[in-house]
Amino acid sequence: MLHYNIVLIGMMGTGKTTVGSLLAAETGLKLVDLDQRIAMEAGRSIPDIFAAEGEAYFRDLESAALRRTLQEQGIVLATGGGAVLREENRLAMRDGGLVVALQATADEILVRVGEDPGRPLLAGGAKERITALLEERKDAYAFAHLTVDTSGKSAEQVAAEILTHYRGS
Numbered sequence: 001m002l003h004y005n006i007v008l009i010g011m012m013g014t015g016k017t018t019v020g021s022l023l024a025a026e027t028g029l030k031l032v033d034l035d036q037r038i039a040m041e042a043g044r045s046i047p048d049i050f051a052a053e054g055e056a057y058f059r060d061l062e063s064a065a066l067r068r069t070l071q072e073q074g075i076v077l078a079t080g081g082g083a084v085l086r087e088e089n090r091l092a093m094r095d096g097g098l099v100v101a102l103q104a105t106a107d108e109i110l111v112r113v114g115e116d117p118g119r120p121l122l123a124g125g126a127k128e129r130i131t132a133l134l135e136e137r138k139d140a141y142a143f144a145h146l147t148v149d150t151s152g153k154s155a156e157q158v159a160a161e162i163l164t165h166y167r168g169s
């Protein structure tokens with residue numbers, strides 16, 4: 001098999017954690033959620049890190065955690081929505097596993113995440129922020145080996161689609 005790890009990328013609310021957990025259950029790979037790992041290692045929540053230290057500090061923690069995590073084998077890695085922003089991260093992901101981008105429309109993302117205060121980058125108008133971030137980041141998500149449109153599909157359908165590719169890769 002060419003790729004052992006599966007790396008899920010995509011905007012907030014595209015289903016990385018949900019689909020990642022289904023993939024882990026189906027394959028026996030271990031689910032690692034990068035946001036959860038960063039928060040656990042820092043001993044505080046992601047909104048707290050953003051508020052106290054700023055986004056650049058969070059991105060440094062994220063890059064370091066990503067690099068370390070990708071040294072593991074046999075994982076499904078659900079990354080944070082902005083983990084693709086740095087080129088070094090994109091290269092590490094492509095080297096580290098089958099990179100799958102999950103896509104959804106801004107309207108669908110809004111329904112899924114609501115006005116969640118746990119997502120600092122959506123503060124001050126979730127719909128506008130989601131639309132702007134999707135536009136800003138569309139090139140950054142395009143490096144994936146596989147892109148799956150999740151609109152109108154259940155998380156189970158999305159996971160099944162990914163597994164077909166994973167098993168054939």
Ligand SMILES: Nc1ncnc2c1ncn2[C@@H]1O[C@H](COP(=O)(O)OP(=O)(O)OP(=O)(O)O)[C@@H](O)[C@H]1O
Pocket residue numbers: 010011012013014015016017018019035078079080081112113119150153154155156158
């Ligand atoms: N294919 C889907 N169809 C409908 N709802 C979904 C789908 N996938 C996930 N969801 C729901 O959308 C919400 C967000 O999903 P999830 O937390 O998995 O996204 P995420 O990509 O991990 O977001 P974040 O980047 O913020 O961690 C959850 O309530 C989840 O149940």
Ligand SMILES: O=C(O)C1=C[C@@H](O)[C@@H](O)[C@H](O)C1
Pocket residue numbers: 011012035046079080081082083118119120121
């Ligand atoms: O899209 C983003 O930039 C983010 C997404 C979340 O997963 C977290 O990593 C954090 O809230 C930043």
Ligand SMILES: [Mg+2]
Pocket residue numbers: 016017018033035078
């Ligand atoms: Mg998640």
